[in-house]
Amino acid sequence: MGDGSEVWVRAAPVDAFPENGGACVRLGARQIAVFNLSRRGEWYACQNLCPHRKQMVLSRGMVGSAGDVPKVACPLHKTTFSLTSGECLNSDVEPIRTYPVRVEDGHVLIGLPRSRDGR
Amino acid sequence: MVGHRLCVKLRERADSERLSITVYGEEPRPAYDRVHLSSFFSGAGEDDLSLAPRSWYCEQNIRLRTGESVIRIDRANKRVHTSLGATEDYDELVLATGSSAFVPPALKGTNPPGVFVYRTIEDLEAIQRHGSLCRTGAVLGGGLLGLEAAKALLDMGLRTTVVEFMPRLMPRQLDDGGAATLRSRIEALGVEILTGKEARSVLGVDRVTGVGFSDGTTLQTDILVISAGIEPRDELARACLLAVGERGGVIVDDHLRTSDPSIYAVGEVALHDGLIYGLVGPGYRMAEVVASKIVEGGAAATSVFQRCDTSTTLKLIGVDVASFGDPFGTSESVPIVYENRLKGVYRKINVSPDGTRLLGGLLVGDGSDYGLLHQMYLNEVRCPENPADLILGTRSASNGGAGTLHLPPEAQICSCENIAKGAIESAVREHDATELSQIGKLTRAGTACGGCKPLISDVLRCVLEGMGRTVKHALCEHFDYSRQELYDVVRVTGIRSFDLLLDEYGSGDGCEVCKPAVASIMASIFAEIATAQATIQDTNDRFLANIQRGGTYSVVPRVPGGEITPAKLQTIGRVAEKYDLYAKITGGQRIDMFGARVEELPFIWEELIEAGFESGHAYGKALRTVKSCVGTSWCRYGVQDAVGFAIRIENRYKGIRAPHKLKSAVSGCVRECAEAQSKDFGVIATERGWNLFVCGNGGAKPQHAQLLATDLDDERCIQLIDRFLMFYIKTADPLTRTAKWLNGLEGGLEYLRNVVVHDSLGICDELERQMEALVRSYECEWKVVVESPELRKRFTSFVNVEDPDPEVRFVPIRDQKQPVPWSA
Numbered sequence: 001m002g003d004g005s006e007v008w009v010r011a012a013p014v015d016a017f018p019e020n021g022g023a024c025v026r027l028g029a030r031q032i033a034v035f036n037l038s039r040r041g042e043w044y045a046c047q048n049l050c051p052h053r054k055q056m057v058l059s060r061g062m063v064g065s066a067g068d069v070p071k072v073a074c075p076l077h078k079t080t081f082s083l084t085s086g087e088c089l090n091s092d093v094e095p096i097r098t099y100p101v102r103v104e105d106g107h108v109l110i111g112l113p114r115s116r117d118g119r
Numbered sequence: 120m121v122g123h124r125l126c127v128k129l130r131e132r133a134d135s136e137r138l139s140i141t142v143y144g145e146e147p148r149p150a151y152d153r154v155h156l157s158s159f160f161s162g163a164g165e166d167d168l169s170l171a172p173r174s175w176y177c178e179q180n181i182r183l184r185t186g187e188s189v190i191r192i193d194r195a196n197k198r199v200h201t202s203l204g205a206t207e208d209y210d211e212l213v214l215a216t217g218s219s220a221f222v223p224p225a226l227k228g229t230n231p232p233g234v235f236v237y238r239t240i241e242d243l244e245a246i247q248r249h250g251s252l253c254r255t256g257a258v259l260g261g262g263l264l265g266l267e268a269a270k271a272l273l274d275m276g277l278r279t280t281v282v283e284f285m286p287r288l289m290p291r292q293l294d295d296g297g298a299a300t301l302r303s304r305i306e307a308l309g310v311e312i313l314t315g316k317e318a319r320s321v322l323g324v325d326r327v328t329g330v331g332f333s334d335g336t337t338l339q340t341d342i343l344v345i346s347a348g349i350e351p352r353d354e355l356a357r358a359c360l361l362a363v364g365e366r367g368g369v370i371v372d373d374h375l376r377t378s379d380p381s382i383y384a385v386g387e388v389a390l391h392d393g394l395i396y397g398l399v400g401p402g403y404r405m406a407e408v409v410a411s412k413i414v415e416g417g418a419a420a421t422s423v424f425q426r427c428d429t430s431t432t433l434k435l436i437g438v439d440v441a442s443f444g445d446p447f448g449t450s451e452s453v454p455i456v457y458e459n460r461l462k463g464v465y466r467k468i469n470v471s472p473d474g475t476r477l478l479g480g481l482l483v484g485d486g487s488d489y490g491l492l493h494q495m496y497l498n499e500v501r502c503p504e505n506p507a508d509l510i511l512g513t514r515s516a517s518n519g520g521a522g523t524l525h526l527p528p529e530a531q532i533c534s535c536e537n538i539a540k541g542a543i544e545s546a547v548r549e550h551d552a553t554e555l556s557q558i559g560k561l562t563r564a565g566t567a568c569g570g571c572k573p574l575i576s577d578v579l580r581c582v583l584e585g586m587g588r589t590v591k592h593a594l595c596e597h598f599d600y601s602r603q604e605l606y607d608v609v610r611v612t613g614i615r616s617f618d619l620l621l622d623e624y625g626s627g628d629g630c631e632v633c634k635p636a637v638a639s640i641m642a643s644i645f646a647e648i649a650t651a652q653a654t655i656q657d658t659n660d661r662f663l664a665n666i667q668r669g670g671t672y673s674v675v676p677r678v679p680g681g682e683i684t685p686a687k688l689q690t691i692g693r694v695a696e697k698y699d700l701y702a703k704i705t706g707g708q709r710i711d712m713f714g715a716r717v718e719e720l721p722f723i724w725e726e727l728i729e730a731g732f733e734s735g736h737a738y739g740k741a742l743r744t745v746k747s748c749v750g751t752s753w754c755r756y757g758v759q760d761a762v763g764f765a766i767r768i769e770n771r772y773k774g775i776r777a778p779h780k781l782k783s784a785v786s787g788c789v790r791e792c793a794e795a796q797s798k799d800f801g802v803i804a805t806e807r808g809w810n811l812f813v814c815g816n817g818g819a820k821p822q823h824a825q826l827l828a829t830d831l832d833d834e835r836c837i838q839l840i841d842r843f844l845m846f847y848i849k850t851a852d853p854l855t856r857t858a859k860w861l862n863g864l865e866g867g868l869e870y871l872r873n874v875v876v877h878d879s880l881g882i883c884d885e886l887e888r889q890m891e892a893l894v895r896s897y898e899c900e901w902k903v904v905v906e907s908p909e910l911r912k913r914f915t916s917f918v919n920v921e922d923p924d925p926e927v928r929f930v931p932i933r934d935q936k937q938p939v940p941w942s943a
Contacts, residue, residue: 016918020618020628021654025919031926039618039628053941056926057670060658064630066596073631075658075666080631 006100006111011045014106022072024048024059025110032099032110033059035083037070043101044083045110050074052093121386121402122215123150123170126181128410135180138414141207142181143199145188146239149173154399157267159243160274162872164810164826168240192359194379211381211413214356214369218349218387218397223259223284225319226345233327237268237346246344250275253341257281257330259318260347261288266435268346269310273436280311280338282330284347287314292431292442296458297483300465304438304484307463313338349397351388364390373423374412375405383409392426400535401427407537428497428534432482432489438463439486443493444479445469452478457510459484466510468492474506490532490574491523498530523577532578533571538564540578547582555579556862594853595632598625602778603850606640615645617655635660636853639740642776643848646896649739649776650903650910659738662914663900664720669938671927672720673713674700675737676727677773680747680765680785681708690730698723701935707744707782709735714936716923721911724901733899736774740854742781745769746794750787750804759804761787764833768802771837772844774897775890778851778860781844782816796824799857800840805829809836813843813871814861822858825868828876838887842875845886 011025011034022035031048048056053076061072063083070083081088086095100111122142129140144150151168159168176183184201191200198208220236233253235246250256256272258265261283272279283290287298288305302312320331321343329339351368362370362378368390375383375391384390385405387397396402404427411422430443448454452469459465466488468480477496482489492509494500503509523532528541546552546561558575559566565575593599598621600608605624614620617637621629629637634655641647649660659665664672676691691710695702698719700712715723724734737743745768748754750761765785772781784793785802795801801812807830815824828839851860864870873879875886904910916924929936 012919018654018913023918024916026917026922027919031917031924037628039621053668055668055670056924057658057666060661060666060670062631062634062654062657063628064597064634065628066630067627070628071630076670078631 005114007114008102008109008111011108011110014103014108017108020063022059022061022063024056027110027112030112031056031059033061033072034101034108034110035059035063035070035072037063037083040065040070042070043103043108044070044072045099045101046072046081046083046086047097049096050076050079051088051096052077052079052091058096120150120153120170120399121217121406122213124403124406125213125215125385125410126176126179128406129414130179130181132410132414140179140181142176142183143187143189143201144183144185145202146241147186148240149176149183149185151240153238156237156240156243157271157274158869159240160247160271161869162826162828162876164829165240167826189355192355192382194359194382197381209381211383213409213413214377214382214384214388215386216352216355216388218351218395220264220345221348221350222345223318223347225317226259226321230321231323231325231327233323233341234321234343234345237264237271237344243271246271246342247275250277250342253277255280255340256342256344257338257340259330259343259345261285261312261314262291262346262348263289263433263435264348265346266305268344269305270436272342272344273308273310277342278309278311280313280340281305282316282318282338283312283314284317285314288312289440292440292446293481293483294447294467296456296467297440297465297481300458300460300463300483301435301438301440303460304463305436308436310436349387349395351390351395353388356382356384356388364393368395371424373425375409375424376412383412385409391424394426396427396429398427398429398431400537401429403535404537430493430496430534432486432493434486439482439484439489441482441486441489441493442480443489444477444496446479446481448479450478455507455510457507468506468510470502470506475502477502477506477509480510487573490571490577494523494526494530494532494574498526500525523574524581532574533562533564535571536563536566538562543575543578544582547579548586552579553583554859554862594636595630597621597627597629597633600624602636602640602852605637606644606849609637609640610644615641615647617641617652629655631657632853635740636778639776639778639853643893646893648774648898648900648903650900653913660740662717662720663734663738663904664715665738667713667938668941669714669927669929670924671713671938672715672717673711673737674715674720674723674727675705675709675711675735676732677735677769678709678744679769679773680745680762682747682762682766687730687732690727690732694723694726697726699936701932701937705737705744708746709744711737714929714938716916716927718915718923720914721905725905728899728902728905733773734901739776740779741774741776742769742772742783744782746782746784746798748785748787748792750785754787756790757787757804758806759787759809761785761793761804764802764809764836765793767833768837768840771894772840774900775844775848775893777844777848779854779856781857797821798824800824800843802836808832811836811839814857814868816856816858818856820858822862824858825861827868827872839875841890842883842886843871845890846871846875846882849886 017023017036019038022033025032032045033048035044048059050058060075063072071080073080080090081096086098102109150170188202189199190202200206220238256277257280258268259282261281269279269281288301317333318330319333322329327343329337331337353363353369356369369377369384371384371389371391386402408424432441448469455468457466464484466482469478526540530540532540542562546558552558565572635657638655649656653661695712701714703711705711745765747761747765751757781799783800784795784798786793786795787804795803796812797815797817801824803810809831810829811827812824813827928939
């Protein structure tokens with residue numbers, strides 16, 4: 001994950017995130033949902049905003065899988081999104097933005113774009 | 120019933136401006152369901168038997184005169200005279216007077232108290248009153264009605280004897296083999312059967328003591344029910360000189376017109392082509408014909424009545440009896456018989472001599488093949504190479520749907536409502552029906568006698584499978600088990616973690632469907648509270664509050680029975696003011712406070728708990744509220760302590776997780792101010808205790824609760840609710856309310872009643888034990904959270920900064936606040 005063009009930002013200690021669940025971090029003005037898929041030994045991050053009704057809630061959604069694809073279900077209307085591609089899996093809502101994640105020294109790091117794109 | 124159906128069919132065709140309708144009925148109540156009359160003894164009330172309440176007649180602009188019979192028809196002036204001295208002119212008159220019980224001539228005249236006929240609700244009430252003082256009972260008549268009456272006596276706990284004049288039971292429907300099988304099945308239930316006995320006299324002076332027979336023998340009995348057949352109520356027709364049959368019945372033509380063209384006759388009083396039909400199906404057809412004739416003038420094809428199929432399927436004292444076509448083989452035919460005395464099953468079919476056509480048949484003891492055989496007969500479907508295959512063994516689930524596949528679209532599936540296979544198929548295809556109940560609502564198929572329900576299920580399954588939709592019950596892609604199966608897996612293995620269960624019995628990483636379902640199952644089995652595995656909970660259960668628009672939460676403290684002190688009201692007011700929450704009274708008699716940020720929740724609850732409140736579980740698939748009226752505490756009509764009982768129930772079941780939310784109510788009298796009949800379980804006070812209703816709900820598809828049991832004392836009522844809830848919790852699919860669950864339950868309410876009231880599965884002890892364990896392990900989840908610094912830490916907007924979420928914004932609304940509107 002990451003193509004070298006991002007800045008890695010320390011989000012929070014690993015134990016701030018529940019196993020097989022998510023929590024939200026605020027990095028500047030950006031709200032980012034971080035998911036600890038401990039069953040898979042994988043971490044994912046995406047925008048906290050659900051594009052369906054534009055609500056800051058995705059970090060409180062349930063995670064799981066559809067086939068092999070890791071996913072999150074929005075807690076408001078159960079819209080589901082792929083955590084790898086960001087695309088919506090069960091309706092025609094626009095995709096969500098995902099971010100690369102790394103774990104170092106007991107901390108979760110998020111890769112943010114180097115150039116502030118205003119998001 | 121046919122009279123009521125006629126009203127329905129008339130109003131479908133003509134409103135009150137076009138057609139004014141008056142209905143006269145001798146009985147004190149509007150028309151009711153006589154087909155299921157005997158369910159009166161297994162707990163059904165007057166309302167369960169009702170076809171339509173008085174209000175329906177009102178809405179339809181139909182004048183309903185009950186307790187007022189027509190005593191004379193003045194044909195010359197087209198006028199009727201009633202028992203109350205009134206007169207009314209008519210343009211057209213329909214006789215739907217039905218029939219009365221046939222009493223053998225030797226027994227006519229004055230009889231001592233304790234002799235009854237079996238015809239009306241009044242008869243049944245009288246039988247019930249007298250029967251409660253009896254130990255033994257006898258029924259004269261071993262036909263359909265006689266056996267129904269015998270079931271009633273049996274249900275009342277009497278030692279029951281059935282006396283039949285002919286040498287076998289149900290002589291008009293069954294052959295010797297079928298009758299012998301039926302007899303052995305009924306005798307096995309403890310009913311004594313005497314055949315070939317002619318009753319000559321009723322014994323007893325002050326009250327009946329027995330019956331005397333023509334062979335000189337006698338039978339002792341404390342109550343005698345005469346149910347030996349029916350006689351058309353044609354006395355009005357006779358008096359005004361309409362043509363009647365030799366053995367009774369008003370003669371009608373193919374438009375159901377009597378010898379006076381302005382007068383029609385329908386139902387059991389009509390004699391068509393030499394036949395009186397004692398079945399509801401042909402009666403309904405008659406109603407349709409007359410309605411069409413009166414409104415449309417007979418041009419429509421529907422206005423001709425033709426000789427009807429009298430095939431029937433019945434359950435008599437729990438034994439299936441079905442016959443179709445020519446069961447006796449009176450035409451040229453070859454019988455094929457399968458008889459299994461061990462299991463009490465008899466099946467006979469008559470096929471054409473070349474073995475290709477099914478001409479008729481009889482089924483006793485197992486009627487499951489009736490629908491298919493009947494349809495093969497009606498549609499002249501070619502028999503399989505070996506016709507005996509049709510009656511050997513029983514249909515298994517795997518080939519259950521295959522049979523209806525061969526039927527043409529015009530094949531009649533529901534004979535009472537005259538619904539063809541094609542209509543059911545289009546209900547499935549065009550209206551997305553996936554359940555029997557939906558098909559009933561869309562087409563009326565299966566809503567009268569219900570005998571065709573297995574067949575409808577077959578058609579449904581075939582169409583769904585044809586559309587590529589497997590009718591599977593697997594929870595989701597991660598578990599190839601139904602919720603009920605998974606419940607058993609968890610109970611048997613004792614697995615307490617979702618991850619472990621997924622490793623052992625599932626695949627993948629779970630999803631938003633299986634996670635909350637497993638959470639609910641584990642909560643029910645291990646009395647686990649929602650904080651134990653927070654991330655498999657829906658957000659509401661994870662944060663123990665209801666997420667609302669804008670991402671904030673609402674808070675609902677429990678207010679058992681809706682009873683609250685002014686001091687507690689003030690606490691709610693103070694807390695709502697302090698945290699700037701929007702307050703609203705809920706439909707369940709409590710108060711909801713909206714707009715709490717996630718990090719505020721533990722602080723809000725700390726104050727509520729301090730003041731004596733508990734979690735209201737508004738966020739959970741759990742008991743919400745037990746609504747109550749004030750009952751005897753204040754109300755001048757109350758007959759029981761509704762509030763006290765509601766509080767007791769609410770405190771008993773609070774916190775218990777179920778497949779879906781549960782709502783309840785207790786009404787202190789029959790006025791039903793608490794609306795208990797719209798709840799998953801509702802209790803209504805009677806003079807003698809409580810009536811318990813189950814499986815109602817409001818929502819998108821409102822459904823009235825049905826009466827499960829009557830006149831219960833507090834303890835018995837709670838015992839039945841315990842069993843009912845636990846049975847539901849164990850067997851329902853996820854997110855299935857009790858009403859939907861009951862609709863899908865094979866055997867419906869009767870089955871449910873057998874399981875939870877009569878303990879037919881022998882599981883009631885276990886159900887009660889499991890419920891008791893859940894009740895005893897209750898703890899307030901919010902109290903647990905508030906007292907645990909570790910759990911409190913979960914309630915935060917961000918894990919890296921302590922700030923509240925700046926995106927949460929409100930706008931004013933009527934002196935309070937609401938979240939900013941959804942953006943597009």
